[in-house]
Amino acid sequence: GAVVSQHPSRVICKSGTSVKIECRSLDFQATTMFWYRQFPKQSLMLMATSNEGSKATYEQGVEKDKFLINHASLTLSTLTVTSAHPEDSSFYICSARGVGGQETQYFGPGTRLLVL
Amino acid sequence: QQQVKQSPQSLIVQKGGISIINCAYENTAFDYFPWYQQFPGKGPALLIAIRPDVSEKKEGRFTISFNKSAKQFSLHIMDSQPGDSATYFCAASSMNRDDKIIFGKGTRLHILP
Numbered sequence: 715g716a717v718v719s720q721h722p723s724r725v726i727c728k729s730g731t732s733v734k735i736e737c738r739s740l741d742f743q744a745t746t747m748f749w750y751r752q753f754p755k756q757s758l759m760l761m762a763t764s765n766e767g768s769k770a771t772y773e774q775g776v777e778k779d780k781f782l783i784n785h786a787s788l789t790l791s792t793l794t795v796t797s798a799h800p801e802d803s804s805f806y807i808c809s810a811r812g813v814g815g816q817e818t819q820y821f822g823p824g825t826r827l828l829v830l
Numbered sequence: 831q832q833q834v835k836q837s838p839q840s841l842i843v844q845k846g847g848i849s850i851i852n853c854a855y856e857n858t859a860f861d862y863f864p865w866y867q868q869f870p871g872k873g874p875a876l877l878i879a880i881r882p883d884v885s886e887k888k889e890g891r892f893t894i895s896f897n898k899s900a901k902q903f904s905l906h907i908m909d910s911q912p913g914d915s916a917t918y919f920c921a922a923s924s925m926n927r928d929d930k931i932i933f934g935k936g937t938r939l940h941i942l943p
Contacts, residue, residue: 763930807874
């Protein structure tokens with residue numbers, strides 16, 4: 715149990731385009747989903763926290779207009795990187811925390827974004 | 831201010847040896863301490879977790895030791911295998927579900943065959 719999927723696993727796009735990444739909790743309902751960014755050989759950097767049906771809370775320094783997050787249901791959250799630039803190239807990982815007082819976060823497999 | 835300090839940054843262990851990774855935290859409100867294992871190009875996977883009401887938790891070859899008074903916890907991997915080669919992250923959070931999970935900077939473990 716506690717499986718989180720991400721789609722796509724890898725995406726290459728041109729500078730200036732927008733890219734949408736989906737995060738799904740497959741076998742549990744996730745009241746809270748988190749989006750992280752990870753640079754090579756570094757730890758995970760939390761970008762934002764989203765609760766189902768409400769606006770996401772962004773970490774300091776993360777542009778909310780550039781990284782649009784939608785958490786429309788208890789099993790789906792999306793991250794849209796708008797007007798992507800090469801510096802947005804990174805490994806994006808989502809995680810989900812379930813209902814019922816569970817503090818454990820389960821992570822997705824990650825999405826490798828390369829902006830040309 | 832880094833709230834979870836992890837060491838060492840990298841670790842090389844012979845096959846069959848014991849791998850030990852240490853973490854220290856500052857926030858006494860933390861009451862949940864998970865360890866995550868991450869292979870290259872993959873997302874982190876929950877390995878084992880402990881709460882402060884116990885001093886040790888063992889699952890197979892993986893053991894967490896917890897010292898509440900020192901605000902330290904460690905991961906021991908017994909009989910380390912080449913397949914254990916990965917990056918390990920310790921983390922901490924509180925029962926307050928609005929709190930974020932705080933990660934250490936990670937330890938790159940390499941097990942020599």
